[in-house]
Amino acid sequence: MASRMFSKGVTSLILLSSLASPSFAGGLERGGYNIDQLFDTSPFSFQSGITYVTPQRKLKDVRDTNTSIFTGGGNLNSRPDSADETANYTIPYIGFKAGFGDAVDCLVDYSVPFGGHSNPGSNWAGANNNIETEIKTRNYGGTCSYRFDVGAGQLRFIGGAFYQEVEGFKERLVSTVPIGLGIGTGIGRLDIDDSGWGWRAGLAYEIPEYAMRASLVYNSRVKYDNLTGTVDLRQVPVVPLYGGLVTPVSGSAEAPDSLELKLQSGIAPDWLAFGSVKWTNWSVLQSVAFCPTNGLPCPAGGLTSLDLFYRDGWTISGGIGHKFNEQWAAAVSLTWDRGTSQGYGSQTDSWTLGLGAAYTPTEHIEWRVAGALGILTSGESGTFVYNGRTYGNDVSYSFGNDLVTALSTSLKIKF
Template sequence: MTYRVIAMAALLGSASTLHAGGIDRSGQSITALFESGRYAEFSLGSVSPNTSGVGAGPASQVTPTPGANSGNMTDSFFTFGAAYKADINDQLSYAIIYDQPFGADVEYPTGTGYFAQGSTAEFNSHALTGLLRYKMPNNFSVHGGIRVQTIEASANIPFLGGYSVEGDRDTGVGYVAGVAYEKPEIAMRVSLTYSSKIKYDVRTSENSILGPSVTDTEVETPQSVNLEFQTGIAADTLLFGGVRWVDWSSFVIAPQQYGVVSRGGSLLSYENDVYTYSLGIGRRLSDTWSVAAVVGYEKSNGGFSSNLGPTDGNKSLGLAATYTRDSMEITTGIRYINIGDAETTLGGGQTAATFEDNDAVAIGVKVGFTF
């Protein structure tokens, strides 16, 4: 059977890293590099989150709106990805991969009476990764390359002295390195891939009760490690999964003026690193149809979350199906995500709001061609 078809279904199902820890979106997978022959793919994903919280009590300077509901503060968003892979010779191949690895879309509705009403935040990124892979004669291979990535961000936080910030688009360069082992007769592959952090000096325009200012803000998107595997466990059946670690505890966005008006706070930061786990099973039903199911888990770390990202861990279930015709494969998938409960603060070690019973639905389509 063609295990690659099931692996594609698994990939789309697990592609809803779209609502994982921090501002992780794509998961930075390099699966296209392992495709056979010359291959191209395009993918589109849509995520509809429902994230709302309630102001904590009793009323005080730290909890200004006890009992007020925030309303849904996360906008729906789309993601796009593409990849091209080709062989240079029997041992050497390359791939070019485009993704949108990190992102955030926050918009607290107005008219709710909630302290953060009218607050907005946006973070966008685009990455182009060029990879080379060398196959060794013992079923091992090594891969590595360069990632060029751009970021831009903005925020408007009325409850913090009318604070607003705009970060210009900036470009940084990092690297990717990894190793893989394959046993084709049982459709087994295990790959380990490291992605480096990428540094930026973002030109930042701020405005608040202190007046306007323009400075440079140092930002580093985090380093990460992806462990991905697949193996045949029975005729026409594949087990697959992975673990992703991201160094979110080292990620900080701290514009100069924001630190003053917030009395030493950061616009965006995380206390803990994040591990995201996925495990799934795929099955070929016929020469044209394959299906897959995948579960995902991300541990809740506790502590306070940012008012611009009030989530803590998640659990998910995804389903996908692949239709194959000649050299084309079309995969569609849907995933339900149960977002972990979180508490936010405005300082002083007291809870400002609690976010509970939130969820998201992600859908996606991927089209792949072998030629």
């Protein structure tokens, strides 16, 4: 009887655990890769959800350190020395899971694993570094698993593939000369896009009567070998060779691979403990250079570049869930994410407290809501040397401990 109470009390919490901690992770993390719906015990399920995140990173003590009117946007130190760097964003998710017999489960899903959006604007002392930068991804995945009895539980082999699209742009102040002459804004813009394929593989072991599951899943890199677009300098006619032109450019980059271990188990009737450790290979993204494709020479470091200089990310999370009655369950979690910046950029460690609840009015419908409150720790940004070149010598700044909040909701229909 006790084991049956474990199963009955925590069934709705198994998938709730992943929604209890929407967080602001390092690198270009958005929703990441999440295949928890694959473990849904219903023969079929449809789930749709959205997370809204409001990071509040504020830059201060900003100093323009490249005051050249031709390459550094001029002396901007008369502009405000602070700026709100981050922009709010949403993370959608849609998934459909189907079971085939007693052994095979498959999931098709749409998600936004990666992205980034900073929008400090033009009225700050670091406008020569960034006015607005945004990167978006769209991910279409298919994942299946095969499970069979091993010992007291079941072993599950997991495999799948996904197609990923990326697009983005960056604007910064290149020169102040056109402003003085009244012939342009001095702002240059980069636009890029590409697509690629990735794959995943993993293992899971489950003992359903105790709501116990351990899973280890690897997601491959996605290679963007044909990252193409344009550099628009029509508002900056003073730049030699490229000024006043829209120049086609190309480059290459990779979305990172990752490895995640997830654990969960019933610890008492109606109670569930869960945790995870995730490694993300953000160090594959350093400086992404873009060179002209129309025969013009490529300057050292590219006509322009996206300078990230990330280190690998680590995310550790743990929490407790409880089912109050047949309709209501809740979970609380604490997440630590290691910052990916290395003295260049503003991505430092973060701590996030998450709280989620699930309401199940019938056996076929489940509504979930979750929220999170986190701290983005303090730091500073300056120069960074990579492959013998110095980056970050255009602007320096610092930042204090800032807040991040998030709200998430989803609806699942099971049949």
